[in-house]
Amino acid sequence: MNPFPFPLSDGISFPPRDGFLIKCPAFLKTLSPKPYEKLFRALGNEERLSTDPAGFSVMPWNLEGKTWFIGGVRVEGFYDPKKTKAKIRSDFNPVFPLVAFVDTITKFRAQAQASKPEHSADSKEFVTFTMHEIRRLNLDIKSQAEEMIENLSRGSVDTNFLGYRAQNIFGTSSLVSIRLDAYDFHVNPAVFSTGTKISLQVYRKFEKAMHCLQVESRKKQTRIRFVGQSYDAIMGHSVLELLPFVLLENAIKYSPPNQEVTVTFQGAANRLEIIISSIGPTLFQSEEKDLFARDFRGVNAKKMCDGTGAGLHFARLVCDLHGIKIAARSNQTETLRLNGIPYSEFTVTLAF
Amino acid sequence: MPIVVIDDQGFAYLDVLRNHGFSIQLLNDITDIKAVESYPIVVCDVRGVGKSFGSTFEGAHVISEIKKHYPNKILIVYTGQRFDASFNQYFALCDSSIKKDAESEQWVEVLDNAIAAFVDPIAEWKKLRDYLIDLDVPTIRIAELEDSYVSAVLEKRTPFQNEKKLIDLPQDAKGVLIGVAGNYAFKLLLDLAK
Numbered sequence: 155m156n157p158f159p160f161p162l163s164d165g166i167s168f169p170p171r172d173g174f175l176i177k178c179p180a181f182l183k184t185l186s187p188k189p190y191e192k193l194f195r196a197l198g199n200e201e202r203l204s205t206d207p208a209g210f211s212v213m214p215w216n217l218e219g220k221t222w223f224i225g226g227v228r229v230e231g232f233y234d235p236k237k238t239k240a241k242i243r244s245d246f247n248p249v250f251p252l253v254a255f256v257d258t259i260t261k262f263r264a265q266a267q268a269s270k271p272e273h274s275a276d277s278k279e280f281v282t283f284t285m286h287e288i289r290r291l292n293l294d295i296k297s298q299a300e301e302m303i304e305n306l307s308r309g310s311v312d313t314n315f316l317g318y319r320a321q322n323i324f325g326t327s328s329l330v331s332i333r334l335d336a337y338d339f340h341v342n343p344a345v346f347s348t349g350t351k352i353s354l355q356v357y358r359k360f361e362k363a364m365h366c367l368q369v370e371s372r373k374k375q376t377r378i379r380f381v382g383q384s385y386d387a388i389m390g391h392s393v394l395e396l397l398p399f400v401l402l403e404n405a406i407k408y409s410p411p412n413q414e415v416t417v418t419f420q421g422a423a424n425r426l427e428i429i430i431s432s433i434g435p436t437l438f439q440s441e442e443k444d445l446f447a448r449d450f451r452g453v454n455a456k457k458m459c460d461g462t463g464a465g466l467h468f469a470r471l472v473c474d475l476h477g478i479k480i481a482a483r484s485n486q487t488e489t490l491r492l493n494g495i496p497y498s499e500f501t502v503t504l505a506f
Numbered sequence: 507m508p509i510v511v512i513d514d515q516g517f518a519y520l521d522v523l524r525n526h527g528f529s530i531q532l533l534n535d536i537t538d539i540k541a542v543e544s545y546p547i548v549v550c551d552v553r554g555v556g557k558s559f560g561s562t563f564e565g566a567h568v569i570s571e572i573k574k575h576y577p578n579k580i581l582i583v584y585t586g587q588r589f590d591a592s593f594n595q596y597f598a599l600c601d602s603s604i605k606k607d608a609e610s611e612q613w614v615e616v617l618d619n620a621i622a623a624f625v626d627p628i629a630e631w632k633k634l635r636d637y638l639i640d641l642d643v644p645t646i647r648i649a650e651l652e653d654s655y656v657s658a659v660l661e662k663r664t665p666f667q668n669e670k671k672l673i674d675l676p677q678d679a680k681g682v683l684i685g686v687a688g689n690y691a692f693k694l695l696l697d698l699a700k
Binding site: 324327328330331334335337338341342344345346348352353362392395 | 591604608611
């Protein structure tokens with residue numbers, strides 16, 4: 155991408171775009187870069203117009219994570235008419251009113267951002283994590299199916315064993331779907347808010363998530379316990395179904411072995427409150443404000459295991475879509491320390 | 507209530523959902539929109555469907571055509587391509603979308619909701635109203651039609667029976683409004699009211 159925000163008449167800027175057409179002043183090509191390097195260093199990255207030694211306007215220009223410099227243009231109030239007159243000669247280099255200059259660069263930045271492929275860099279990381287997780291879950295499905303086949307081939311049909319394995323396969327397969335849903339949501343969140351809302355029983359959705367996560371919780375020897383009950387149904391988009399999965403799976407994932415995840419349902423009709431309480435890597439108080447930010451992971455969570463930092467961000471978006479208030483808090487009192495990582499009580503509260 | 511599923515690869519839950527009491531017909535593809543005329547609820551896959559329509563959006567294009575001809579049908583898109591934002595405009599035409607690997611419980615939920623929406627006179631009017639707005643029918647005229655619809659529902663009679671009173675409307679809209687009378691859900695509503 156050519157980061158210069160003005161279309162150039164000498165054909166360098168392609169594809170064509172709106173804005174003031176100018177010709178790159180020939181004298182610029184004869185300049186020694188050294189004094190300009192010094193000038194650019196002195197200007198830093200604050201987007202403020204000033205005048206360069208040749209009399210032209212110059213401004214640092216932050217685009218796509220890099221700082222460039224817009225130069226060779228004349229902006230009203232930020233150029234030297236006498237110095238530049240001789241230099242531009244027959245080159246077409248109009249003087250921009252300040253407002254037109256600001257308008258052009260603003261529009262250019264918006265266009266550059268719109269044309270940028272969404273989340274190109276972090277999508278790769280997300281795909282890598284998703285693929286890794288899907289293969290891991292698929293391996294679980296395969297190994298359990300193989301155990302069933304072996305059991306059947308021995309001729310000793312243990313229906314309890316088969317039923318148990320079938321439930322596990324169903325649960326693990328649901329987690330594959332959840333990974334794919336999370337990817338869909340990551341790259342195309344708009345699709346989840348289309349269509350009419352349907353009636354969803356929140357308690358039942360948590361129950362289902364708990365059943366599907368049984369294999370994962372058993373591996374971690376983590377127990378999920380429900381306190382209270384609710385028959386409340388809310389009108390929501392199908393994506394709401396992912397919320398219990400994301401929150402419970404996070405709680406299991408970050409919990410040290412042999413701990414309990416408690417899900418408390420409280421409050422009267424239409425004022426349901428759900429509190430998910432577990433032990434997790436302590437989150438520093440300074441990190442709490444970023445907890446729902448995309449890709450954010452706490453220092454201690456990073457030390458504990460891999461992840462994308464998408465879980466709570468995703469949960470927040472789903473809650474925002476349904477007017478559910480979500481809050482998360484990590485207790486600063488250390489409950490235990492494992493492999494040098496401090497753990498404390500972590501609660502997520504959903505208020506409907 | 508008759509439901510049609512359009513999917514070139516078959517439909518894994520056909521028997522399960524039939525056992526739940528849903529009346530489901532499977533079509534591998536359609537070459538003419540009229541093929542779905544008698545089904546109030548249409549479930550359509552995106553990939554491999556609607557080949558004869560020649561659109562790169564395949565089943566999504568079929569959905570938009572169904573919506574154009576039968577705006578009061580309940581449309582459910584069934585896809586593994588929810589990550590692709592270029593399909594969003596088509597998904598937005600549907601009443602709901604369901605992922606390709608959804609389990610039977612989710613299907614039951616979506617179809618139950620679809621049936622409930624189809625027999626709900628308010629939901630039906632809202633669909634008709636959106637359709638009339640899209641056709642640029644003046645708001646005052648839509649309000650008159652709403653009044654006529656509500657009166658018919660309250661008095662347990664079929665709405666929009668006097669074609670002369672619809673003469674000012676675009677031809678397509680007239681056809682759709684008259685079609686409400688022959689609509690399966692409406693017949694069901696009148697039967698229930700009797």
